[in-house]
Amino acid sequence: MSEAEMPVSMQFDDAAQEHEAATLGMWTFLATEILFFGGVLMAFTVYRRLYPEAFSQAGHRLYPWIGTANTGVLLFSSFTMALAVHEVEGLARRNRLVRYLILTALLGATFIGVKAIEYYIDYREGLMPHFNFHPVEPFEHPIQSQLFFVFYFFLTMLHATHMIIGIVIMLFYVGRTRRADYAHDLRLKIEMFGLYWHFVDIIWIFLFPILYLIA
Amino acid sequence: MNLPQIPYFLSHSASVTGERVDFVFGLLIVFATTIIVIVLAMVLFCVTKYHRHRHANREGAIDHSTKLEMFFATVLTVIALTLFAWAADVYADISRPPADTMNIYVVGKQWMWKLHQPNGREEINALHVPVGQAVKLIMTSQDVIHDFYVPAFRVKQDVLPDRYTTMWFTATKTGTYRIHCAQYCGTDHAAMIGWVYVMTQPDYQKWLDAAPANQPAIAGTPGTVGAPMATQLRSTFNAMGCIACHVPTSSVRAPRLDGIYGQAVKLQNGQTVAADEEYIRESILFPNAKISAGYPQPSLMPSYNGQLSEQQLRDLVDFVKSIRNGWPADATTQPASAEPAKDEPKP
Amino acid sequence: MSELQKTIEPSPPRRLNYINHDWSVASWLWPKDHKRIGVMYLVTITFLFFLGSMPAILIRLELLTPKAHLVTHDIYNRLFTMHGVTMVFFFLIPSIPTTFGNILLPMMIGARDLAFPKLNLASYYVFLIGAILAMVSLVYGGVDTGWTFYTPYSTTFSNSAMTPMIFGIFIAGFSSIFTGINFIVTIHTMRCPGMYWSRLPLFVWSLYATSLIFILGTPVLAITLLLLAAEHAFGVGIFNPALGGDPLLYQHLFWFYSHPAVYIMILPGMGVVSELIATFSRKRIFGYHFVAYSSVAIAILGFLVWGHHMFVSGQSMYAGMVFSVLSFLVAVPSAIKVFNWTLTLYKGSLVLKTPLLYALGFIGLFTIGGLTGLFLAAMGVDVHVHDTYFVIAHFHYIMVGGAMMAYLGAMHYWWPKITGRMYPEGWGVFSAVLVFFGFNLTFFPQFVLGYMGMVRRVAEYDAHFQVLNVLSTAGASILGVGYLLPLGYFFWSLRWEPKAGPNPWNATGLEWQSPSPPPELNFEVMPTVNGPPYDYDTVALHEEGIKHV
Amino acid sequence: MTHMTHAKTKNSTLVFTLISLFVLLGLTVAANKMEHGALATVIALLIASAKAVIVGLFFMDLRKSTSLTRLFATAGLLWIFIMLVLTMCDYVSRGM
């Protein structure tokens, strides 16, 4: 067995088996994530159907252009992540890998920053349930509209949490890649991590129209 | 006074639908017992006959038979679907009250039941009903979810906050039966109990006439006299400001209420519902829940949730019912002194 | 002790196995070996079972008398919540998969370990943290909502220690997810040469089906609990009708997980029973393919029936009917299993050892529990018996009579493999019989109570229910003794019982081809498979066979 | 069949993927400006699904994955669908 075909962990026969297992495992995990978000999305759908008017009015208080800009940032970060995974082979291209990872992390941080500013605007406009829900321009159905914002914050915060976890892991990988122990197992991990990052992107691809547009 | 009647296992229940429930239950018992006996017999037979130390003919054992499995699965599916249909039919019966019911309003709260007789008499943890009369309970809760359960009638229904659910029964035997709260609702859930007193029609009438309307009759204590207040109905309607919108002369475009009771109402979302008490109550408390076709959403009508006593609410419903054949002569001439709805305090 | 073993024993070279190859503290605190992790789970979960049965004892004692003499209503409510939560989330859901599944799955498919050993270890510690958090809520006075946490009571009205409890269960959920992912990937990618899907042991099939539910159901529970926590902590209305929410939506979300979860609890048990029946009938299992596929069918169909918990909740009548008919249909694959097990016994050569007794007990009690499940799925009847002791009896018949029996059966069957020692057969038979009778005495009267109208979750009841309640409590004491005995003799056996040898039951699975206890990497020679499963026809039928030890 | 021998996604493919994603994003915004009501919902969700599929196929290499992986990738969606359909079954027919 050549070095490249050696599995990293003793329980596997060869690297191919290991790679297959890792990919399947990651996708299975992503399936659980889909259901995780899916539960809230279903609750949201039920209420949107019960209170179409109130939800529509509430949704119009968000700023679609912020959401659009952030979608762009995330799509771009997915691209840089794909580039990073592309560079994962071989020691020679380690620097490029590090560069792409950092770029991705930066884009992720930009997203979070924009989101934070948006939250602040919402807060100022009195649209944050529990903390400050005194809309500058009152709603016709304050209770139901508040429900919209509860879901808006819940969903976006859940998503942002996933982003933050992703950024932390990414920085950790950057550190390890730069050190000497950049080895096969790290390559596999970065590849799998890429899947996670794209997935978080996909979640946002759906959240954006659901929250900002179809109101 | 009647002693509490002890329902015994598989006793005949004390309501019309209850008998149907008992029948399906019996059916299931027969079915289940058969299966269990077959399985147990099979196991015991094998354990004794094919014990390792026993000499038995073990030739010709097979280890699969798709035909047998399919046959078995098909038979069971058919049995299962039959049982389903039977029980579902009973359920449909339980869920759909007949047309001419006597209506009683039930309010559950931690940890008691308040019930309103049709004439306005209020009871706590007790319910008097005449035998042989279909009774419909229209129920809501003031706090958490409760559940109104009368084992002897084989009926129960969750009682939800901010929503009305209904349940009905026709008692077949006079006597005293337990009421339980069957949905866990906090500390004294176990003590949220009461009695149903099923009386003959004349006894019930006597009981009704024997107490003042507003004095709650606590379980077991005899009540005193009172009379229905038919004349009061309209004054509530006027006083609450309904009159400001719901008369043909009003400047607010609101549906006419005369004649709607019992009619089918088309809703904005395309559904059609029957304007029964439940619907009228809901329209008053939560106008936005069901908006009539052709009226703006959200409803112009303010929510009266929290602003009416149960008594007033009942009066309003009864008033709307009473005008099913047109407005009383002087109703529309009432001065529209009521405040416009916009100034009604928001809940 | 068999002649054979005696002759081999005299000078065994000290063989290294997964237990004694490394005694360092670190190697026991952070093991990556699935067998060690399994043993850690076994200890933890057995402890949690006894913890969860403490409130059960108090519940039964309280219910001896119609009035609340022993504890107040408030405490009683905390007791049954503690009992339900511990038993469901911290005992029965993880029980068989994380212990026997963990230890045996890789061995049964001829692998050296699970695909992700670190994830496996993480799942254990995540579980432990979850369990501890849930116990923390005890310190703060417990929770009084019932294991179902219905809103708006749980979020707005109850002032008990909800937060640690919710997060405890939330966290433990991730342990389930990790285990599920690990099992699925392992079964898909790590089977040894010749181990085709059609040769997988039925226990592995059932673990696969269970894992599907783990990964497809648990996330929904997690998110539901998170929504619950948010509503509870911030007072915003997610399910609260006063704030525009719908409490029934919570029930939908909760049961979307919790009904499939009942199959998480029973499927591994069914897998165990399939193994036991085949081994102790000395016969190939009848209808292997049907038994295998019915596990997967149960797992998938199980997701379509949750609304049967909501027949009287105010759910629409039509939705109720859909859920009811699907509930009847999900019973068919279970029926197929019962059918195949009994046919396996037919013309077998039954060896009536403790594990088989438990398996037979399982068949009988699961059938009763399952059939009464049909009573509940029958809508007209459920209106009457919903939230009465009939339901309590139904699920104890399946969970205690079924799953718990399977757990004990598995314990006896694989104990020699896990520890290398036999257990005392006489005591085993004695306590199996005790458990069976104690169990029926405890829970059969509850069916009657339920139909008579005794509601659940009450510390007080009408006097005429007392006789049956006393019977039930009496049964529970017998049952308790039946459970304590194994605890005693298993410990005892570790030291005093004879060594078991690699294959004390003459069974066919791969796990029996390895020494007991197995070495660190499971096999001395990595196995290959070249025949059908349960090939007892080739293991000579009238061999002197299984020895008394 | 290891990932070493996997034909790697070309950089140009990745760039092309990115461009099409941005085109779709533009489309989303444009459609939202023009359409309102139920159709807008459908359009927005359709475009979102298209974007998700593109990310899945090209960035996440589902294109080259085994059918098993694809099965698990779609299982989550299918299960959400089940949950939605059966729950809605209740909400749609309530009060009928």
Ligand code: HEA
């Ligand atoms: C391991 C746990 C487990 C299992 C496997 C099951 C299995 C089943 N359960 Fe049970 N159930 C619970 C645990 C379990 N349940 C719990 C904990 C509750 C209460 C929750 C709470 O409120 O706290 C509950 C409550 C519950 C209810 C709600 C009752 C109520 O609250 O009103 C219903 C209603 O339909 C139900 C039905 C069923 C059915 C149809 C099955 C079926 O899967 C059973 C299938 C098996 C068989 C049918 C037996 C074998 C078949 C034959 C021998 C052949 C004959 C059969 C046919 C004709 C098909 N269960």
Ligand code: HEA
């Ligand atoms: C795996 C699941 C599981 C298991 C194993 C059990 C085991 C038992 N359960 Fe439980 N039970 C549930 C799951 C389970 N239960 C659930 C989910 C609920 C619903 C909770 C809710 O409503 O929210 C419930 C509710 C419940 C109730 C209804 C409470 C109520 O609604 O008011 C009762 C009442 O009898 C009960 C009894 C018992 C008994 C007697 C046992 C016995 O099997 C226990 C036997 C074990 C022992 C007795 C301990 C070991 C022995 C000793 C330590 C020796 C000393 C003791 C003696 C000699 C007595 N359980």
Ligand code: CUA
């Ligand atoms: Cu009210 Cu229980």
Ligand SMILES: [Cu+2]
């Ligand atoms: Cu269920």
